[in-house]
Amino acid sequence: MAALRTISVLACTAVFTVGCATNPQTGEREAGKTATYGGLGALAGAAVGALASKDDRGKGALIGAAVGGAAGAGYGYYVDKQEAQLRQSMQGTGVDVQRQGDQLSLVMPGNITFATNSSEITSGFYSTLNTVAKSLQQYDKSLVDVIGHTDSVGSYDYNLQLSQRRAQSVLNYLAGQGVAYNRLTARGMGPSQPIADNTSDAGRAQNRRVEIKLAPLPNTQY
Structure with missing residues (x-):
């Protein structure tokens, strides 16, 4: 006893x-x-x-x-x-690290990622994406969903296509830095998922973003 x-x-x-x-x-x-x-x-x-x-x-x-x-x-x-690693490495980059339950997200504002109406990544953002790619390579037991978002200015179809091209650009860059392509997906949501009011400049700026969402790989031992 x-x-x-x-x-x-x-x-x-x-x-x-x-x-x-x-x-x-x-x-x-x-x-x-x-x-x-x-x-x-x-x-x-x-x-x-x-x-x-x-x-x-x-x-x-x-x-x-x-x-x-x-x-x-x-x-x-x-x-x-x-x-913990990403919060430290993303300090001062403008990228917001968010956590909800077991889902980890990186929110990249459009103004530091792409020029207006462009899907070409700005050269000043390469170093940040290089750091993200290194983390994804080190922590390689997750799916990586790259999601593009826009504000509501302009036609819905144009914004949907632009958001898709931007998400694909980020995916291609990460893959080029060594992240396994079969872990990556890209999709554009256009203006359909705003996080702020589209009637103000500040709100529209927040809505223009690319998010990287991480989720567990199926059938994987952690």
Whole structure:
């Protein structure tokens, strides 16, 4: 019974340890989806570790919980690391790194990516895309969806085609920098998904953007 109580205490401690993630922006510890999966993995790992370590069940539980927590966190833990790297490398570039659940997105304002009515990437943005490509190569277990958006000025069909060409330009550049082509998709949404009011200059500027959304590759172990 004493050994079981020790295992329980150590397992709970390990759950608490792996069940918190550090917010890259604030530096504070907080619970999240990664924490939930990690906590469940820690419980399972603690049980296995305790059974495997006959001489010191308490120590075995702690080790098993740590390993199980990392494995249980899965894609969420994987994205945590890439998010931290991208937030650091994108500082000062004008690219906004966004996180919603396990989906990581890079939002690239149109004014730093393309000239007006053009789908040719501005030369000043090459270095930023080079950094993005390096991250996508290092963290290669994700699908990369490149999505072009425009404001509502002009015809819908023209904007739809322009947004598609812009998304394809970014895709081609990333592929040229070594990102596997079979991970990449490009699509244009035109003005159909505004994030700001199209009646103002500031709002239209926000709507002109390219987004890179990352999602887990199917049938992949993380």
